[in-house]
Amino acid sequence: MPKVQTLQWSLGSWQEFATHITNQRAALEAFSFPFTNAIAEILGIMIRQISSQNIQTGVITVLEVCYSTGTLALVPDTLRKMLDPASLVNVAYIEQTLIPFVPTLKQFIVTHKVPPTFAPYAGIFKSILMQWISMVLGPRPRDIDVPVTIMQNTKCGCSECRDMVNFFKQDGGEAHSFNRIGATKRKHLETKLQTYGGRNAARWSTIVGSPQGLQVCLRVALWQTADLFVEPLDNKTCSISSKATMEVPSSTGC
Numbered sequence: 130m131p132k133v134q135t136l137q138w139s140l141g142s143w144q145e146f147a148t149h150i151t152n153q154r155a156a157l158e159a160f161s162f163p164f165t166n167a168i169a170e171i172l173g174i175m176i177r178q179i180s181s182q183n184i185q186t187g188v189i190t191v192l193e194v195c196y197s198t199g200t201l202a203l204v205p206d207t208l209r210k211m212l213d214p215a216s217l218v219n220v221a222y223i224e225q226t227l228i229p230f231v232p233t234l235k236q237f238i239v240t241h242k243v244p245p246t247f248a249p250y251a252g253i254f255k256s257i258l259m260q261w262i263s264m265v266l267g268p269r270p271r272d273i274d275v276p277v278t279i280m281q282n283t284k285c286g287c288s289e290c291r292d293m294v295n296f297f298k299q300d301g302g303e304a305h306s307f308n309r310i311g312a313t314k315r316k317h318l319e320t321k322l323q324t325y326g327g328r329n330a331a332r333w334s335t336i337v338g339s340p341q342g343l344q345v346c347l348r349v350a351l352w353q354t355a356d357l358f359v360e361p362l363d364n365k366t367c368s369i370s371s372k373a374t375m376e377v378p379s380s381t382g383c
Contacts, residue, residue, distance in 0.1 A: 140183070140190045143175050147194045168198045176203065179210040181222055185230050189237055196241055205249040212256055217264070224265050227257050266332075266348065289314050290321060296345065297330075304346040311340035318343050 154164050172194060179187035191207045216222045238250055289307060296305040336342030
């Protein structure tokens with residue numbers, strides 16, 4: 130379809146076009162219309178239009194066309210757009226785009242009755258979680274007593290720093306929210322954490338609102354959570370825990 134390839138259509142328009150010719154497939158093929166090749170060309174155009182800016186809606190839209198037209202051979206090419214190397218160097222892309230997209234993709238395969246451990250979805254779920262562990266979570270902490278040492282070195286007597294030390298001392302504490310402390314105190318806590326090597330022991334993020342707050346999570350606890358998701362991987366099968374597709378690391382807070 131040389132002329133069609135020159136059209137500057139949106140993904141939605143291409144989806145409508147693919148749906149139209151699919152509905153007319155029998156009549157078109159009666160006139161020797163190359164339906165399979167035409168759909169493959171349309172999907173190729175759609176896949177090329179997927180970018181990091183429209184990855185969530187783009188992938189689902191193209192997958193819908195793959196399934197509605199029976200062109201499942203292009204599902205792997207569609208999913209690979211999520212793992213573009215240029216995007217994976219961006220922590221924000223992994224944390225704010227890929228991780229929140231996992232439940233959406235899970236719901237898509239549930240709707241289409243595809244097992245979450247079925248290729249190529251298993252490999253994609255594995256890759257996303259491993260990227261999160263590598264780029265966002267960071268190396269596994271080697272000393273669970275590090276947080277106490279860090280915060281005791283702050284030598285600050287303010288109530289927020291005392292709360293921080295108590296949080297790090299308590300058994301089984303995974304996360305603590307400093308709610309509505311305001312931007313000044315939030316920055317004070319972040320400065321203490323950064324100054325005394327807190328990145329080795331915890332991750333933190335701003336609680337958006339007025340006034341602002343701070344959410345702090347122990348990296349040991351985050352790693353314990355990650356261990357529940359990813360099973361030992363077999364290089365040949367790229368297996369992944371099915372639980373990983375049902376629950377994902379939080380994209381908010383830490």
